Amino acid sequence: MVIGFTASVAASIGAAIAAPQQVRVYNWSDLIGEHTIKDFQDRTGIQVLYDTFDSEATLQVKLLTGNSGYDVAAPSNTSLSQLIKAGALTELDRSKIPNWKNLDPELMKFVESKDPDNRHALIYDWGTTGIGMNRSLLEAKMPDAPFDSLDLLFKPEIVSRFKSCGVAMLDSPEDVYPIVLNYLGLDPQQPTPQNLEKANELLKAVLPNLRYIASGTYINDLANGNVCLVLGWSGDVEIARARAQEAGITDKIQYVAPREGALAWFGFLVIPQGAPNLDAAYRFLNETLEPKVSADFTATVGYANAVPASLALLPEEVTKNPAIFPPEDVRKKMFWQTDPSPRQLRDMSRAWNRFKNSM
Secondary structure: OHHHHHHHHHHHHHHHHHOOOEEEEEEEOOOOOOOHHHHHHHHHOOEEEEEEEOOHHHHHHHHHHOOOOOOEEOOEOOOHHHHHHOOOEOOOOHHHOHHHHHOOHHHHHHHHHOOHHHOOOEEEEEEEEEEEEEHHHHHHHOOOOOOOOOHHHHOHHHHHHHHHHOEEEOOOHHHHHHHHHHHOOOOOOOOOHHHHHHHHHHHHHHHHHOOEEOOOOHHHHHHHOOOOEEEEEHHHHHHHHHHHHHOOOOOOEEEEOOOOOOEEEEEEEEOEOOOOOHHHHHHHHHHHOOHHHHHHHHHHHOOEOOOHHHHHHOOHHHHOOOOOOOOHHHHHHOEEOOOOOHHHHHHHHHHHHHHHHOO
């Protein structure tokens, strides 16, 4: 009996020792460096369990409900403050993130309005929302189209010219409404019910020309020619351009920050409250701040990172790419995505559902 009990305990201890450490990561689709997961696993022995989402609302539900089971998550600035106020995030111990020193202090200072003293989040990426296009297909349909303007998407008499080659819009009211409000000459940071109704009037006028509204589909469709025009994220369009090149497609895939102004935003990495593998989570966060890892991220996904030392490791075709690092004239017209209040989020969600349900 004693021998059997001892052997059983020894076997249990051995199994526990043999079990690999894990870190569960919840991230946007297509938003990680090509080598990040494998290199991290090889270097640390920690297994990465990697799940993806394609809307901010999905992430919010997971984290606000609690006990998500995730160790690392990637909210954007539209939900960060709400998650912090709800107690859904762990306050970070910077002593466990020695690479924190690699973060751009100016960018981190900028986002303190959403996360006082940067206690809960580090910047993972930043980018803009604007126009993605297959320039070759658009020019074939309308050679004199206003390629640098949101008129491409928002004027029915223009966007209808491209219906046959496919027009798409990302499924993100937090992105779309500020862009439409700014286009209409309204305050993009005031999504009041009245302003949202005006935005919906414009959106409903172009709705018959849309092939679909989705955030996780248009990358491949833009790359392979199934759509020719999208309202989408800058990095997604860069991924589409790279995939088209890899496939030998010669069409010109291009991202344009519209002359009316591009919506700019931040993405963050956080540790959800109650993360089951806390030490592994800290090691993963620290890994993302290595200059080499940050450079791999930007080269893979086409979004700027917040680690200045990574720039020296990137080719000039990346650092000089205006879709990734906007030039001064574009930055002057950018307007930053705000962190909507719960009421504003609710109003936008309801207005967005009314718009989509009218398809």
